[in-house]
Amino acid sequence: xxxxxxxxxxxxxxxxxxxxxxxxxxxxxxxxxxxxxxxxxxxxxxxxxxxxxxxxxxxxxxxxxxxxxxxxxxxxxxxxxxxxxxxxxxxxxxxxxxxxxxxxxxxxxxxxxxxxxxxxxxxxxxxxxxxxxxxxxxxxxxxxxxxxxxxxxxxxxxxxxxxxxxxxxxxxxxxxxxxxxxxxxxxxxxxxxxxxxxxxxxxxxxxxxxxxxxxxxxxxxxxxxxxxxxxxxxxxxxxxxxxxxxxxx
Numbered sequence: 001x002x003x004x005x006x007x008x009x010x011x012x013x014x015x016x017x018x019x020x021x022x023x024x025x026x027x028x029x030x031x032x033x034x035x036x037x038x039x040x041x042x043x044x045x046x047x048x049x050x051x052x053x054x055x056x057x058x059x060x061x062x063x064x065x066x067x068x069x070x071x072x073x074x075x076x077x078x079x080x081x082x083x084x085x086x087x088x089x090x091x092x093x094x095x096x097x098x099x100x101x102x103x104x105x106x107x108x109x110x111x112x113x114x115x116x117x118x119x120x121x122x123x124x125x126x127x128x129x130x131x132x133x134x135x136x137x138x139x140x141x142x143x144x145x146x147x148x149x150x151x152x153x154x155x156x157x158x159x160x161x162x163x164x165x166x167x168x169x170x171x172x173x174x175x176x177x178x179x180x181x182x183x184x185x186x187x188x189x190x191x192x193x194x195x196x197x198x199x200x201x202x203x204x205x206x207x208x209x210x211x212x213x214x215x216x217x218x219x220x221x222x223x224x225x226x227x228x229x230x231x232x233x234x235x236x237x238x239x240x241x242x243x244x245x246x247x248x249x
Contacts, residue, residue: 002047003096004117004183007087010034010103011055011074016236022056024103025064026240029247033234034061036106038068043110048095051087052103079204080180081196088190097121099183100207105233107246108181108226115224120183127188127214128222129158130181132231139228140175143242147177147231148208150223158221161211179231180208 014023024034052069054061072087120128131150134140148161192213196205234240
């Protein structure tokens, strides 16, 4: 745990949320989504304080969190891969691995953070990810249908992750999805982030492309499974209402 750096991506504007706050500061219960994530990280007593990647109205995030985190700035919204790259210069040279979390996925648990780090620490593979098996039909259709699907081989190993927009009708019925919680070796992550391309419809650098890079290098990808609640995120007021319904569960 002492050789892991956590990065929280919190630079987004949250246009679809309405209002004028950074999406990370969207209220959930008595505090913001971002504060839920930071509280959970602090409960682990990690050596390195998290690096929070800020952008839109960064000063508001800094006013809320103060010195609970260190800050890296994403001056332009170029995607999650670019956001993670902005944090890399702030990582201590003694750190061996990086764990990436998101301000708009506030229910990630201390147990999941610990398990991701522990699994990666005990593996020679470059990456460990979390997956979630979505059993609730309403959640699957309304919250997770646009998530990437986990494809496994006959031995249960992850063989690929197919994005929803690229999935066949059969693949879209797969209930195991990718919440994009990644724990990676630092040298590998730094090199792969440099290789990311933005030749997609959004013109952005996607962090999820690291998974495909691992596959191309013929690496196994280790995984842990998390519950539906921990995988939930909010991009719209409707999705936020769903998160609020899980607040005390």
